[in-house]
């Protein structure tokens with residue numbers, strides 16, 4: 312039986328590898344969550360039965376639903392609580408926000424916040440005591456926008472009972488000053504989580520409710536699938552809870568389980584049992600499923616924790632996040648053999664080169680290394696690459712999962728920590744989206760929320776413009792790396808689906824899952840400066856309209 316038909320649409324099926332041509336057909340039929348037919352309005356109307364839902368698109372543009380290839384919807388919902396410090400680039404502004412929060416709190420209450428900008432600490436150093444007066448004795452725990460550095464004050468460190476001599480099983484660090492006392496800077500996730508785990512959860516409502524709201528916001532920008540890059544056991548139980556809320560999950564989630572460098576063989580064995588773990592079956596398939604493993608091979612360029620071929624201008628970013636990179640090689644093989652798709656975080660070029668080298672040892676006779684389900688292994692971020700790295704990436708068939716909207720923190724005069732640390736040559740080789748494609752490489756695009764904004768339209772606009780959308784006077788970073796509108800949409804649809812080894816997602820074609828986006832105007836011909844405001848009438852998951 313045909314469940315849903317859509318008529319009167321201008322369809323961009325994204326079935327060609329490099330273009331976004333409009334289809335001759337204007338209508339489609341969906342049964343059991345999958346597209347069964349494309350045709351004229353008349354042909355498709357003839358398939359309708361008594362129970363068929365009929366959607367008249369009235370000339371709206373139908374595309375595959377967008378796929379955000381890198382997101383943290385659950386962990387992000389737990390972390391993105393308290394003050395949103397986005398845009399506060401002066402220490403005085405941060406102090407003001409913290410003081411306002413402190414004034415609202417009862418004694419002992421924690422001040423939490425996220426989206427802190429490194430720029431606010433330029434010339435001061437990253438120190439918790441800079442905010443002592445503003446925090447008025449309350450424990451304070453903030454995280455920087457990139458989720459790689461935390462900042463705590465002494466009351467928070469005391470409450471967490473942090474052992475300043477603790478040696479982490481990776482390159483995480485409780486930074487200490489010349490006097491041996493912690494400065495409050497907590498480098499990398501295990502270090503700041505040691506403090507946050509002691510803080511009350513915050514956020515005011517159930518995590519599942521927040522997760523659902525975040526995903527509904529993502530869906531409102533056209534997204535129907537996202538790759539979750541930090542799966543823990545609690546992630547799956549939270550998603551089970553979201554499925555019981557009215558409307559359930561508004562976005563299909565492809566879960567990467569998170570392997571941390573200190574995790575032992577027993578943890579690896581546990582995770583291999585979870586491959587394929589999924590939520591309830593819906594039309595078109597379950598709305599969440601475990602299929603990837605995520606590992607951090609380095610940190611971030613801005614903080615000097617990336618892994619670069621040559622040291623940065625401050626002499627940092629010279630080593631991987633792992634004490635033993637051999638252990639990384641070993642667990643890559645273990646997860647690969649268990650059938651997982653590997654996703655390795657590497658912002659730095661040396662990390663990318665190393666991951667490629669390891670992935671190539673996993674290659675079979677049939678070509679590039681891939682998961683049991685045919686998904687090519689992938690690398691996340693790739694913020695600076697040499698020509699050799701680009702060539703090796705293209706030759707390997709490994710997916711470059713990139714986020715051009717992360718360029719928003721760069722400055723025209725290259726005074727930002729990213730450009731200053733890299734120096735002009737390497738900063739000029741940043742976010743090489745065009746070069747990756749021209750070399751024959753594979754690209755998928757995403758947000759990395761809560762690191763950057765959820766809105767996939769904004770992500771597509773940055774991929775095209777490489778500057779702030781809506782501000783033609785804003786600096787353009789490496790204009791030669793700009794993508795076309797078709798490539799930006801492919802990066803969020805077909806290419807992102809192929810990056811998951813899925814030929815039945817990210818396209819509008821018979822047999823494909825009916826995950827769709829209906830746009831009031833055409834995202835291909837729209838002025839990219841206006842793309843972030845382009846209205847999305849609705850998204851459909853398995854042919855069912857997503858409830859916001």
Ligand SMILES: [Zn+2]
Nearest residue numbers: 381383540759
């Ligand atoms: Zn991430």
